Amino acid sequence: MAQAQAPDATPALRIGIEIAQSATRVTLIAAPDPSARRWHARFAAPPTPGELIAELRSLIARARADLAWPNGDAPAVGIAFWAAVDAEQGIVRDARLGQAWPGFPLAARLKDALRARVRLETGTAAAALAEWRQGAGQGSRALLYVHNGRTITSAVVADGVLVPDAAGAGGMLGHMRIAPDGPRCACGGSGHLDPVASAQALVRTMIGRAADSDESTAAMLAISGGRAEAMTAAQVVALAARGDAIAAGIVGEAIAALALALANAAAVIGPDRIVIGGPLVEAGEAFFAPLKRQFAALVKMYQRCAFIVPGALEPQAALLGTLALM
Numbered sequence: 001m002a003q004a005q006a007p008d009a010t011p012a013l014r015i016g017i018e019i020a021q022s023a024t025r026v027t028l029i030a031a032p033d034p035s036a037r038r039w040h041a042r043f044a045a046p047p048t049p050g051e052l053i054a055e056l057r058s059l060i061a062r063a064r065a066d067l068a069w070p071n072g073d074a075p076a077v078g079i080a081f082w083a084a085v086d087a088e089q090g091i092v093r094d095a096r097l098g099q100a101w102p103g104f105p106l107a108a109r110l111k112d113a114l115r116a117r118v119r120l121e122t123g124t125a126a127a128a129l130a131e132w133r134q135g136a137g138q139g140s141r142a143l144l145y146v147h148n149g150r151t152i153t154s155a156v157v158a159d160g161v162l163v164p165d166a167a168g169a170g171g172m173l174g175h176m177r178i179a180p181d182g183p184r185c186a187c188g189g190s191g192h193l194d195p196v197a198s199a200q201a202l203v204r205t206m207i208g209r210a211a212d213s214d215e216s217t218a219a220m221l222a223i224s225g226g227r228a229e230a231m232t233a234a235q236v237v238a239l240a241a242r243g244d245a246i247a248a249g250i251v252g253e254a255i256a257a258l259a260l261a262l263a264n265a266a267a268v269i270g271p272d273r274i275v276i277g278g279p280l281v282e283a284g285e286a287f288f289a290p291l292k293r294q295f296a297a298l299v300k301m302y303q304r305c306a307f308i309v310p311g312a313l314e315p316q317a318a319l320l321g322t323l324a325l326m
Contacts, residue, residue: 260298
């Protein structure tokens with residue numbers, strides 16, 4: 001007679017945390033959790049490291065209580081931080097969060113506080129992993145993921161594994177120099193990609209240049225509900241598609257610069273797919289069709305050419321990727 005098997009052990013609890021908007025917005029997801037719930041916390045201003053850790057402990061306790069998860073089981077925690085971090089050391093490097101943050105060992109401190117395994121990555125790296133596993137990067141051998149938002153950042157996934165520093169210094173593709181000169185970058189340099197092609201740059205440049213045109217100003221206010229500061233990069237692309245000359249010039253410059261940067265990156269990294277995430281995914285083919293054409297023309301001499309696709313998991317890509325970090 002066959003011996004009865006013991007029931008399966010309770011699966012390990014995995015917790016994913018996304019920290020965004022200068023650490024003022026925290027979102028938590030857990031697995032296994034069939035309900036796919038989210039737990040949230042907000043700060044009015046960037047918190048200190050101690051305040052953030054205290055809030056993370058509270059948020060995780062709430063999630064465990066809601067899931068009726070045994071307190072004795074240590075979870076595995078993946079963190080996607082939209083800030084400058086040293087993933088290998090588990091350290092936050094971003095001085096913009098406050099003077100207590102640069103060099104702060106977030107992974108180690110949270111590990112001690114929770115008695116858990118903790119892995120810290122950038123939001124871009126987590127999003128890249130999610131897109132490779134369940135999004136637009138599925139089936140690719142080597143994926144170059146590019147997040148185009150306030151800045152342009154990147155990460156590489158090869159055979160399902162994040163490749164450290166494969167996309168340059170900290171994955172800061174936005175600081176690639178694509179012209180001898182140009183608008184001043186936030187880092188102090190000129191000729192960089194960010195001030196021409198980032199989603200934030202499209203909006204800022206549109207607001208600045210529209211001041212010289214009553215027609216463009218009226219169009220900008222109409223599409224943004226009367227609040228130019230609330231306009232999105234996708235709306236700038238929409239204005240360009242409708243024939244606004246100023247928007248068309250801005251979007252054209254951005255696409256040309258981004259196509260060049262991606263072609264340069266492809267020549268060095270050799271991806272078979274490039275996934276672009278961030279706010280411009282909402283712009284659709286009005287943005288991606290000309291970008292694909294210009295990129296294809298620049299890489300046509302390469303024996304193995306990557307192709308560009310919009311991200312499929314926005315705006316949840318980084319949060320979903322946190323569960324794949326552990």
